[in-house]
Amino acid sequence: MNGNDIEIGGFSAAGWEKNERELAANVEDMTADQVKHVQLLVAALRSGNFHQGKSKLTTVLGDGGHRDCCLGVGCKVAIGNGFPLTVRFESRYDSGGADILMYGFGAEATPSVLPVSVQQWYGFGMSNPWLRRLPDDRGIVDGPLISAAQANDGMDWNYDQIADGFERTYVTPNLDKLNGGNERMLDSMDYDGVIAADARNDDAAIFPADE
Numbered sequence: 001m002n003g004n005d006i007e008i009g010g011f012s013a014a015g016w017e018k019n020e021r022e023l024a025a026n027v028e029d030m031t032a033d034q035v036k037h038v039q040l041l042v043a044a045l046r047s048g049n050f051h052q053g054k055s056k057l058t059t060v061l062g063d064g065g066h067r068d069c070c071l072g073v074g075c076k077v078a079i080g081n082g083f084p085l086t087v088r089f090e091s092r093y094d095s096g097g098a099d100i101l102m103y104g105f106g107a108e109a110t111p112s113v114l115p116v117s118v119q120q121w122y123g124f125g126m127s128n129p130w131l132r133r134l135p136d137d138r139g140i141v142d143g144p145l146i147s148a149a150q151a152n153d154g155m156d157w158n159y160d161q162i163a164d165g166f167e168r169t170y171v172t173p174n175l176d177k178l179n180g181g182n183e184r185m186l187d188s189m190d191y192d193g194v195i196a197a198d199a200r201n202d203d204a205a206i207f208p209a210d211e
Contacts, residue, residue, distance in 0.1 A: 025125075027173050060098075
């Protein structure tokens with residue numbers, strides 16, 4: 001068997017090499033502002049002000065509280081930092097009967113991955129960005145890249161682990177772009193409320209973080 005025919009997580013070894021090359025080019029092409037945006041996401045995931053959910057960007061509970069996957073936090077961070085993004089409430093969206101928030105306007109509206117415009121705000125190469133797996137206690141990295149949604153939904157990574165993955169993948173390799181490499185990692189920030197500006201009519205709604 002040719003070495004390139006070996007499958008890892010459903011991809012051939014050659015496929016993973018392609019993913020690695022594309023990720024490396026993506027990370028290299030990120031601007032300083034985009035790296036800072038990822039730092040904001042990392043800080044928000046570590047802040048303790050969000051409650052983790054699965055499968056959908058944001059699930060709305062009966063009491064009005066939210067459960068956000070890591071990419072849902074990503075949408076809220078972009079909105080909270082001035083990015084104009086439409087947010088639409090969808091009642092009983094799927095067969096499970098969940099109420100959710102849809103992010104994005106028109107064709108880019110999505111319930112489960114980043115809208116293209118938010119993806120570009122962060123500088124990610126895809127709407128479900130790759131994360132580098134974290135080393136174990138021996139410092140060994142087990143396996144290839146993992147998507148953010150897979151880490152959140154399939155591998156049960158908590159917010160701290162996902163924050164480490166984003167930082168390891170997109171921030172640490174780009175610290176030289178931030179004030180000559182002397183900028184420290186951002187501290188966790190206080191997201192008491194996230195402003196969701198409706199791009200169609202400039203109305204705004206407040207989606208508070210859960211108590």
